[in-house]
Amino acid sequence: MKKVPHEQHGDVRRLVLDAAISLIESDGPESLSMREVARRAGVSHQAPYHYFKDRSGIFAAISQEGFAALANAFRQVQTDGTLDTTSPAKAGFTAYLRFAREHIGHFRVMFRADISGLSSHPEAHECAEDAFTELLNMVARTVGHSADTQDALTFALMLWSQAHGLATLFLDGPLESRMGSRLDAEKQADAVIELAAHMVSLEAREQGLIPARY
Amino acid sequence: MKKVPHEQHGDVRRLVLDAAISLIESDGPESLSMREVARRAGVSHQAPYHYFKDRSGIFAAISQEGFAALANAFRQVQTDGTLDTTSPAKAGFTAYLRFAREHIGHFRVMFRADISGLSSHPEAHECAEDAFTELLNMVARTVGHSADTQDALTFALMLWSQAHGLATLFLDGPLESRMGSRLDAEKQADAVIELAAHMVSLEAREQGLIPARY
DNA sequence: AGTACTACTTGACAATGTCAAGAGAAAGGG
DNA sequence: CCCTTTCTCTTGACATTGTCAAGTAGTACT
Numbered sequence: 001m002k003k004v005p006h007e008q009h010g011d012v013r014r015l016v017l018d019a020a021i022s023l024i025e026s027d028g029p030e031s032l033s034m035r036e037v038a039r040r041a042g043v044s045h046q047a048p049y050h051y052f053k054d055r056s057g058i059f060a061a062i063s064q065e066g067f068a069a070l071a072n073a074f075r076q077v078q079t080d081g082t083l084d085t086t087s088p089a090k091a092g093f094t095a096y097l098r099f100a101r102e103h104i105g106h107f108r109v110m111f112r113a114d115i116s117g118l119s120s121h122p123e124a125h126e127c128a129e130d131a132f133t134e135l136l137n138m139v140a141r142t143v144g145h146s147a148d149t150q151d152a153l154t155f156a157l158m159l160w161s162q163a164h165g166l167a168t169l170f171l172d173g174p175l176e177s178r179m180g181s182r183l184d185a186e187k188q189a190d191a192v193i194e195l196a197a198h199m200v201s202l203e204a205r206e207q208g209l210i211p212a213r214y
Numbered sequence: 215m216k217k218v219p220h221e222q223h224g225d226v227r228r229l230v231l232d233a234a235i236s237l238i239e240s241d242g243p244e245s246l247s248m249r250e251v252a253r254r255a256g257v258s259h260q261a262p263y264h265y266f267k268d269r270s271g272i273f274a275a276i277s278q279e280g281f282a283a284l285a286n287a288f289r290q291v292q293t294d295g296t297l298d299t300t301s302p303a304k305a306g307f308t309a310y311l312r313f314a315r316e317h318i319g320h321f322r323v324m325f326r327a328d329i330s331g332l333s334s335h336p337e338a339h340e341c342a343e344d345a346f347t348e349l350l351n352m353v354a355r356t357v358g359h360s361a362d363t364q365d366a367l368t369f370a371l372m373l374w375s376q377a378h379g380l381a382t383l384f385l386d387g388p389l390e391s392r393m394g395s396r397l398d399a400e401k402q403a404d405a406v407i408e409l410a411a412h413m414v415s416l417e418a419r420e421q422g423l424i425p426a427r428y
Numbered sequence: 429a430g431t432a433c434t435a436c437t438t439g440a441c442a443a444t445g446t447c448a449a450g451a452g453a454a455a456g457g458g
Numbered sequence: 459c460c461c462t463t464t465c466t467c468t469t470g471a472c473a474t475t476g477t478c479a480a481g482t483a484g485t486a487c488t
Binding site (some may be wrong): 028029030108116118125128153160162163165169172173178188200 | 241242243244245281322324325326327328329330332333339342343346364367368369371372374375376377378379380382383386387388389390391392402405406409410412413414416417420
Binding site for chain 1 (some may be wrong): 465466467468469
């Protein structure tokens with residue numbers, strides 16, 4: 001049995017990660033500093049190195065966490081009631097945007113090849129693969145194709161691109177000044193989602209994919 | 215008259231910028247260092263400060279250049295013959311992807327709020343606005359709406375999201391390992407473009423927007 | 429000739445990432 | 459009980475970075 005020595009095991013690791021994430025949320029990944037993170041976690045400047053190999057190790061851990069959460073979000077969309085209420089595409093888009101908004105610190109790291117660490121950290125890479133597989137399953141299920149079809153892949157990539165572009169442009173893009181308030185931006189995003197989902201339904205109908213659902 | 219003092223005026227500025235861009239292309243914006251850039255440009259470590267206020271000034275100049283080039287690309291799509299050969303949406307998507315591929319150094323900076331400097335550097339911001347205006351015009355013209363309609367805006371944002379997501383995912387995203395070769399990726403991207411363009415044409419037809427063109 | 433300006437250079441400093449070397453507590457075995 | 463190992467964290471040191479301050483060589487203008 002393990003006795004806790006006044007703090008839970010991994011407490012510092014969590015503190016460091018959370019400090020890093022909140023730092024990324026407020027100032028972007030660019031200005032994440034090992035020492036600032038340590039300071040905010042209330043530990044010495046070398047403590048983070050016990051849990052992460054180096055700065056890129058922190059990024060890798062964050063993107064791993066992020067992709068795991070994203071895979072989870074995809075799974076939830078499938079099991080939630082949300083999927084049936086309106087079009088599945090709309091549910092997917094909305095879920096993706098919500099994920100990005102709620103995990104913006106993760107989101108900013110996950111899709112940046114230079115810092116995500118996906119190529120050098122296999123654990124993180126595997127989580128990314130899982131998330132993609134989950135997306136493929138989701139698309140295949142709602143669209144009625146088997147997941148390994150070329151068509152299903154193309155369809156999934158198209159949906160992902162649409163959702164991802166929307167999230168990126170609205171959360172970190174050069175649009176902020178164009179729309180006045182945050183509320184306007186949200187309405188605008190909803191309108192785009194509506195339009196995109198409508199187009200998906202048109203395409204699905206034309207392809208004869210479970211048109212009953214739409 | 216101005217005598218050239220052995221090198222053209224602004225030569226160093228260009229050298230610095232190019233060094234920065236090529237550094238970003240190979241290693242990402244994260245690892246752009248003022249001193250390394252100076253080293254590659256063959257000047258002292260402070261020379262860049264004569265042309266750029268600080269590190270973020272270099273990023274701002276790059277995103278300014280990038281948005282100017284993007285606006286140009288949008289204009290070309292409208293005047294080129296390309297627009298008439300196939301669907302306008304396909305031409306737009308292809309142009310956007312080509313722009314991203316050919317100016318990947320710029321592209322990686324332009325859409326990152328934390329380093330693009332759009333909020334703090336008005337010149338860069340203006341170029342971004344121009345590019346967006348050009349996109350709006352392009353969409354409005356091909357779609358037959360006036361550019362200041364709410365519908366045209368939503369449509370433009372949808373198209374931009376689709377194109378941007380595609381570019382981001384394929385150029386810097388976690389997809390690399392999924393597709394085998396670069397050639398596969400290109401084919402995959404083309405398939406997605408084809409699908410997306412087809413959906414756009416369906417939507418346009420349903421909305422009664424210049425269906426003759428499609 | 430002298431003054432001002434341009435386009436740099438050299439020097440210095442605080443902050444950062446990271447390596448090396450501990451230090452202290454806990455755990456386990458004898 | 460002591461001894462050793464391991465785990466978790468700290469202190470110290472060093473090269474490198476961004477940036478401020480000050481200098482300097484050449485050109486332009488009066």
